[in-house]
Amino acid sequence: MHSIGDRMADLANLPSPLVELHDERLERRGVHLRLKRDDLIGPDLPGNKWRKLRYNLEAARQQGFTRLLTFGGAYSNHIRATAAAGHHLGFETVGVIRGEEHHPLNDSLAHARAHGMTLTYLDRATYRRKAEPDVIAELTREFGPCYVLPEGGSNGLAVRGTAELAGEITTGFDIICCATGTGGTLAGIAAGLRGPQRALGFAVLKGGRFLDDEVRRLQLEALGTVTTNWDVDADFHFGGYAKRRPALDSFIEDFGDRHGITLDWVYEAKMLYGLFERAEAGCFRPGTRVVAVLS
DSSP states (O other): OOOHHHHHHHTOOSSOOEEEEOOHHHHTTTOEEEEEEGGGSOSSSOHHHHHHHHHHHHHHHHTTOOEEEEEEOTTOHHHHHHHHHHHHHTOEEEEEEESOOOSSOOHHHHHHHHTTOEEEEEOHHHHTTTTSHHHHHHHHHHHOSOEEOOGGGOSHHHHHHHTTTGGGOOSOOSEEEEEESSSHHHHHHHHTOOTTOEEEEEEOSTTTTHHHHHHHHHHHHHHSSOOOSEEEEOSOOTTSTTOOOHHHHHHHHHHHHHHSOOOOTTTHHHHHHHHHHHHHTTOSOTTOEEEEEEO
């Protein structure tokens, strides 16, 4: 009988490709960019979602749980991925969604429900208290014993999974960038770096300065120590989580025309927009080698 780890590995195409991106806007600033295509790991469990879930699902099975419960907004890729993981690996799944129920369901929630996830909703005031014991207790009274995954799947085990990403990159680089929602991917990537390499996370939600504390907390939980080789850029959220503006839409369209890649507007488009803006502003010295993670 295959372990959860073996079955998770069967769902992933690893290592994900590393491809060079030629764009004159970066090249005239002397910035060399490669894309770490974690979005191609697999259709149901792309990128950092597979990495975050891997060790959590092993822990859930070892602890005897048959049901996963987790949290997210209406456009959460983590909700989608948890539903798909449960479908493939034999876990029941419950998604606790921020805000009111709306019909028809958007693509993310429809995908989750199609993969067997039970959806329930919390008003925004209660959702802000989602990690408090009384809220968790009420949810487990309603749905039964559950292995509880935090919003975005970010915890110490998730950091352990995302830390493995850097080791897949066999070419030299100076900076690695990722979109940052809950801090788990940035915390793990930074933990996996060596020497003078640095990680740069682009916050995708308004008020992203809280991520500084979150990254430190997650690294401490996972590693027992905190690294200093990372930064958070909170200037490219475009109004907040799952919000967009015409400048971002234009960037996505132009990027697709230039490179044949359709960027996810909730996460990776904001990260790449910020990266291009920082390059144009001269924030990277000529010759800087950058890896940007698409997930």
